[in-house]
């Protein structure tokens with residue numbers, strides 16, 4: 001490709017709203033252009049990289065036996081109503097009516113569509129298993145679209161859906177896909193972790209996320225320093241915490257604690273470690289509309305030095321099929337309106353006072369004693385609290401795993417790392433097939449719902465994820481598998497006939513050898529061309545300058561900007577590129 005005839009609209013200025021380097025670079029280097037909030041055009045370079053990522057994904061999916069198709073982007077809302085997700089998915093689901101007043105959604109994911117399709121064509125266990133995938137647009141009306149392609153509203157996803165006649169076969173395919181995802185991310189040259197994850201709005205029994213490690217990542221993952229345990233903080237587990245020395249042993253008694261409200265103040269007042277304080281976190285729960293339930297307060301008890309993990313809290317409610325969709329911090333007025341006093345909330349008579357069943361205790365508190373809690377009246381706390389004396393408490397995992405907590409698998413030490421979620425695989429079970437009445441006949445002739453798995457990769461998110469990990473201060477670094485071009489020819493002075501003829505010739509020869517060559521044939525200064533090479537991140541540059549008179553050119557590898565001089569013969573240039581390529 002001759003650059004003078006191509007389209008790479010690079011910018012000198014960094015866009016104002018772009019905080020992440022990947023967002024800045026993709027815009028400045030002419031890969032993407034924003035059309036609206038969270039909506040981007042892929043410019044020619046962006047399309048090249050996207051296609052290369054897609055090709056790697058397709059190749060691995062195909063090898064693993066998955067079948068490519070392409071489901072419609074616009075989906076009748078009736079399918080989403082049948083699974084209950086039309087309500088449950090919330091505002092991220094963009095829906096609209098056509099001219100005949102029929103409701104539609106723009107697919108944020110396609111479980112409903114594929115299940116409905118399979119239901120119509122697959123009737124027997126003999127035609128199972130099947131794994132269908134497609135790579136196409138998704139739309140999610142994100143509350144805060146940001147970071148460019150990282151969190152768009154319209155984005156490209158590879159999503160696959162598998163159908164099985166047994167849990168064992170689903171497990172086999174889940175592991176198969178886990179391996180495929182690892183292969184894809186390795187091909188892309190990424191440093192990543194496979195982590196235990198929460199299943200979110202998609203639901204199901206088990207799920208794993210694929211996290212590209214990067215300080216700018218929005219997710220926090222808990223990683224064990226001595227075994228392979230890794231989990232998204234939303235789903236991370238830990239070994240039950242050991243008691244501290246000098247527990248505040250006392251008989252149950254109520255103490256006046258005037259104006260002592262915050263955990264630290266209570267710990268200071270009683271001179272105890274906040275580990276022994278029973279902290280109450282009160283949230284207002286918003287329910288899905290089809291639950292026909294007004295928002296109401298829920299009470300979560302954790303240790304004073306722990307924090308509530310909101311996703312776990314929401315899961316605790318939904319384990320009881322309550323259809324909770326959001327948790328909001330309760331205000332002082334809301335707390336007072338149920339007869340409680342902020343800073344003085346405890347489990348004693350809580351159910352009687354509030355009339356609420358939504359009371360949960362963190363697993364770490366199970367049967368624990370020597371605790372201090374609020375007295376459920378102003379300015380008072382109980383000491384000597386023993387939870388084993390209560391009946392019927394609901395213990396669930398609620399606390400956020402902290403750095404220094406112990407691994408649930410091996411008791412090694414947990415630390416936190418930041419990651420970008422680029423993939424997520426789920427065991428769905430029969431969640432969708434039952435709702436959509438999608439059955440097959442098993443080998444005994446009995447009708448059963450399909451057992452399903454689903455597997456997503458954020459294809460467009462991979463572009464910024466790669467840059468967050470690999471780009472340097474000069475610009476984009478992609479890795480050879482996906483850089484938009486393999487080689488860029490950088491003649492320093494095209495008015496020099498020798499340089500021009502040589503460049504024309506080399507362009508033809510390298511292209512004929514199968515290299516994707518970009519030829520910077522613009523009459524710009526050499527320094528300007530170099531800057532564009534660095535910014536765009538073509539894998540190798542060939543500098544054609546004055547040394548050509550001595551029969552030499554310079555080869556630069558973009559990754560690390562390593563340079564070598566070589567003879568100006570095509571064969572020597574290719575060898576130099578291969579040498580630099582093998583030396584990374």
Ligand code: ATP
Pocket residue numbers: 109140142149150151152153155156157200202421422423424456457458459460461
């Ligand atoms: P997140 O937690 O980042 O919002 P998610 O868990 O909602 O993502 P999934 O439903 O698991 O996303 O979708 C599969 C993959 O699609 C994700 O792993 C991610 O790589 C990608 N993805 C999801 N939302 C977006 C988005 N708004 N923009 C770009 N990619 C996205």
Ligand code: MG
Pocket residue numbers: 200209421423424
């Ligand atoms: Mg996810």
